[in-house]
Amino acid sequence: MAVYVYSIALQDHPMRLHGLSGVGDPPAALRTVNAAGLCAIISDTPENLRARRRDVLAHQEVQEQLMADGTVLPLRFGMTAEDEDAVRTTLEDRAAEYEERLRTLAGTTEYNLKCSWEEKSLLRRILLESDEARRLNTAIRDGSGTPQMSLALGELVAQEVEVRQEALAKGIVEALHPYVCDESFSAPAGQDFLSVSFLVPADKEEMFQATGISLTNQLGDDCEVRLRGPLPPYSFV
Structure with missing residues (x-):
């Protein structure tokens, strides 16, 4: 049976x-x-x-x-x-x-972390910090832009989103890295740009949790950080 x-x-x-x-x-x-x-x-x-x-x-x-x-x-x-x-x-x-x-x-447990970045907030930041994106957007909005400009803006924004999300994901993982003994990445779903599980030893669990809370506060409301745990270490079996 x-x-x-x-x-x-x-x-x-x-x-x-x-x-x-x-x-x-x-x-x-x-x-x-x-x-x-x-x-x-x-x-x-x-x-x-x-x-x-x-x-x-x-x-x-x-x-x-x-x-x-x-x-x-x-x-x-x-x-x-x-x-x-x-x-x-x-x-x-x-x-x-x-x-x-x-x-x-x-002596370990698993914590799973997922992150997403509010789309409008990210777009505002790109337009604020990228001269080229701001120039293209202004031309399109005042009617002097061309179809090629719209395409160029879309490609530029997509590239900027990817670069910024990758940099933020790397920074988050690096901040938590001192308190873990292993990491397991999975493909992000939906609006998430980061999905990672951490194997956390018991003697570093308190600092890991505190660092997770600190990251959430630093990133503010524009970024959603979802940290679940402690969990059975499914990702590390």
């Missing part, structure tokens, strides 16, 4: 699963599979598994409880295996890799 896999930990992890339940309706009972000094936390896979709110929350609660008692490799929602034997075989085959990742993640 297919099984749903939540996390992987060392076999001596306390595994306090009492009071927790897994995904599905009714909620599936949690159990463990041991092999090669490792332990996988699993349950039966429900039919028609989807990212329903109750199931996502159940998945998250399992991770949080396990992380409170020790280091785990938290798997993302929806990870399944053919059966318990398949899980056991994977633990045996990849034991050295999993043990190394567990050592790396010991």
Whole structure:
């Protein structure tokens, strides 16, 4: 029978699963599979598994409880295996890799940061600081511009946006870099120009959070900084 896999930990992890339940309706009972000094936390896979709110929350609660008692490799929602034997075989085959990742993640949590820049504010700044952009914009607005000028302005603004966003993203990451032990970038979505996850050790978490707050205040209302955490270190498994 297919099984749903939540996390992987060392076999001596306390595994306090009492009071927790897994995904599905009714909620599936949690159990463990041991092999090669490792332990996988699993349950039966429900039919028609989807990212329903109750199931996502159940998945998250399992991770949080396990992380409170020790280091785990938290798997993302929806990870399944053919059966318990398949899980056991994977633990045996990849034991050295999993043990190394567990050592790396010991005493750490993940923080995810996303940033966006209010479009009108960014355009105002470009027109204020770029003589060429201001010249083209003035000509277009007073009716003396040409179609080529409109095209040139659009290309110039797009180039300026990219340069400024890249510079700001670099500055933000560099400011937080002293307090992290790893970084994982992902493609920004929507209006965001930066999407990055940080692996933060416990002894630097306070300074990391303080620096995040300071950055938010420095950037002001024109830039939206969204910092989420602490989270299970999904991005670093």
